[in-house]
Amino acid sequence: MKLLNLTISTKRLLLQSISLAYKEVIFREFTEEITTYMHPRSPQNISETELFLSASLSNMQNGDELVVAILDKDSQEFLGCSGIHKLNSKHPELGIWLKKSAHGNGYGLETITALKEWAESNLDYEYLIYPVDRANIRSRKIPERLGGQIYREYEQINLSGKILYLVEYRIFKKAFIK
Template structure:
């Protein structure tokens, strides 16, 4: 079982090119400007209309970090500290935590998503008691589907999900086993 004393607010994960650190208000402007309609096309949430929505997201993320239920991190380039997006591991108190990720448009096609998810997976294998990971992704989002497939994920469920804007996502839920 995860050590109750683990401080997720100070968790930092380093990979070859990336630094993952807890989301904070320091990144609200970048999150607001980069979490666009185009980025959220295959995601459940819609793009924010007002920065207050991002502030509420960050406040909730910090509460979840304090509770130990979700690890929500910003993705930064290690060398320049450039903001690239956000990544999370949700439902950490259960046996099947779920990955989530988004990258700003300028960071696409560089395998940052795979590197970030792999970094969190490696961290979780050292720090969490779980059975396997889940990774839901819209079936049309080929680039994002490559992440769980590269990590050995297998589709275990297909379902529809209505987005907050009313559009329908056609999700494939991947199961990723422990290493």
């Protein structure tokens, strides 16, 4: 599976395989506020962003995950990052973050819908996992709109030392009627 040069197109967005070309904008936009409900913390210096990108590229080369930059289709403006982790498992995990100025435009749902459709065409899985902090209401609406059901709830300490109260959704494949 070729993941390093992948482009997924939606009505308003381009989801393009992540690359080092995005390191400055990711470093600038992946702020402490953005990571409030996330496991990672915001990078303290650009070398941490470079490490994230290098690890993502290596994992994509190995076929373990897909990480994409979310771009506005018309302007090519960087809006955030998303991905599917654990591609070779029966339960791949979805993740997304959008820069602050991109919030409230439906880009999250559009991105995750496109990744779900890509997964249905390219992966052999039982269901997708979408973990989200219980307090992150906007993000919780994404799996709910895709028919996701809450499977479990648990606590996790993120890399900033904060306790996250996670709700884990399972999003199943579409039923195909013959």
